[in-house]
Amino acid sequence: MPEANRFDSYEALCASDAVDAIHIATPHPFHAGPALMAIRAGKHVSVEKPAGLNAAEVTALVEAAAQQGVFFMEAFMYLSHPQIARAVEIIRAGEIGIVRHVRAVFGFLAPFNAASRLYDPQLAGGGILDVGGYPVSAARLFAGATDGRFADPVVVKGTGLIGQSGVDEVAYGTLRFANGVTAEVACAVARNMENTIRVEGDKGHIVLPTPWVPGREAGPSDTVIEVTVGGETRREDVPDPRMLFAFEAEAASRAILDGRPGLSFPAMDPAASIGNNAALDRWRAEVGYATFAEAPGVVRTLKGTLPAVLPPMPTVDVPGVPNPVSRLVLGCDNRDTPAEGAIVWDAWIEAGGTTFDTAFVYGAGRHEAVLGQWIASRGVADRINVIGKGAHSPYCLPQAIGPQLDASLGRLGLNGVPIYIMHRDNPDIPVGEFVDAIDAERQAGRIGIWGGSNWQPERFAEAVEWAEAHGKEPPRILNNNLSLAVMEKPVWPGCVTSNTPEMLDYLRRTGTMHLSWSSQARGYFLPAELRDRLPEDTRPETCYGSDANAERRRRAETLAAERGVSAHNVATAWVLAQSFPSFALIGPRSPGEIASTLPGLTLDLSPEEAAWLNLERDDRPAA
Secondary structure, three states, rough: OHHOOOOOOOHHHHOOOOEEEEEEEOOHOOOHHHHHHHOOOOOOEEEOOOOOOOHHHHHHHHHHHHOOOOOOEEEEEEHHHHHHHHHHHHOOOOOOOEEEEEEEEEEEEEOOOOOOOOOHHHHHHHHHHHHHHHHHHHHHHHOOOHHOOOOEEEEEEEEEEEEEOOOOOEEEEEEEOOOOOOOEEEEEEEOOOOOEEEEEEOOOOEOOOOOOOOOOOOOOEEEEEEEEEEEEEEEEHHHHHHHHHHHHHHHEEEHHHHHOOOOOOOOHHHHHHHHHHHHHHHHHHHHOOOHHHHHHOOOOOOEEEEEEEOOOOOOOOOOOOOOOEEEEEEOOOOOHHHHHHHHHHHOOOOOOOOEEEOOOHHHHHHHHHHHHHHHHHHHOOOOOOOEEEEOOOOOOOHHHHHHHHHHHHHOOOOOEEEEEEEOOOOOOOOOHHHHHHHHHHHHHEEEEEEEOOOOOOOHHHHHHHHHHHHHOOOOOOEOOEEEOOOOOOOOOOOOOOOOOOOHHHHHHHOOOOEEOOOOOOOHHOOOOOOOOOOOHOOHHHHHOOOOHHHHHHHHHHHHHHHOOOOOOHHHHHHHHHHOOOOEEEEEOOOOHHHHHHHOOOOOOOOHHEEEEEEEEOOOOOOO
């Protein structure tokens, strides 16, 4: 290689104008970091599987590539070989009928070596991460072949053997897809397996005898496909003089030259990579293998998950809260492992977020625990605000507040929370009993300011009056649903919306602080194609569907088109544009979802525009 094209660091490689694309073939733990570096440098990226140690890391890569407008590929070389396209063609032609079952296996016996990448847990060893992606991708491919997409399993079950070094040496799994297709998958680094794919239909079946590395035994990449229908089997030769990796390299080169963001089916496209790694996460969980990145005490970090330039995050100094409170508050009710959480929470800090919302009931305590592990690993306890919540139904009782707070603080590793919110109200209990129970925790230094979630204005006003009359700290923050779309059907029993004339009047008259949950109406203002991808039981129309809300969305879309943002951003800006102190709780599941929300901070809606968006006036104010 000419000296001018030699580089002594990844940074120098990524900075070179002579480099258009980078292929990453380092050991598994070093895929995502260098890939993000290359993507943010504007390079097209091909990265060996698995692209990250979990689906959260792969999601960050895919989002970053889309933001930078570069090509991204998780390098499953076998999917670009002609035999895969031919097998899909046979299925689509209906030769074996409707696909019913897939069996895909990839396993080999490697002598045990504790220092080998295959067996070392610090190198993310084990069968599922090394070769399990092959059979899982094949099962997803053929389950969705008729529709021209990789199907995502609705059920993943598995078992396996965890070896002496702590990695999965052998793993077996079963998958079920929404269309009724079932699949068996198996992989190993410590056991020889048959290494084939079998696709069964209601009229016959297909067998790929050498699916993963065609040509290893018979030439550059020659292989065969066996098709059996009505008891008769034919063998189709699939010869090709090119070496296996040439197909993938040529496909990637064509896609880059064409300006495409990734490969096309039946090769692995970026969205399919996220789905594949999500299935691997579930399979590993079934087998009982967590990588070092998912262990308690998070230390792994990824740089570059957010774009370099972000809108500034506004903050507010709230009396009684030691750190400034960001106008957007991060909900922490959807991250199950430290690895998943760290990616989002690190990005939140990078974006200028200071405030995190959690609760005793989230994930049966798991979500508080993983947040606590992240707080400890990053050493940020004295620089952030954690909002704690307790007293959820059916334990919305004064005597439950202390014990639940004990448990929450233990999980979080904190001595107290600067903001505490009762998660529900119980009108059968005199409000003074709740004020007394919370005041006791305030006197103990475990609670700063406090408030109520899903409280009616009359009850909230009663609590304020009772506390002031008895010389105790009144509730200062209301935590109801407040979004531009009105909650027509409660998301959960006991939920209360603040987007009513009566509640808005109370907030405006009293200047009460409001922290809105589901401030983005569960994605109601996203484009239709994104809303349709959501699971049916979580689609926003189930709670927010109405003619009035459809008109609100239409108005938001009109304003968004004029301002160069999304309707989703307009909805966020509406929450922040209220005349009372208003904070918006958001629940992003990835850095990209944080980045796509932040432009809402740049919109300065006038009171007249806010009223028009909420149907409080018919005539649109002049710009």
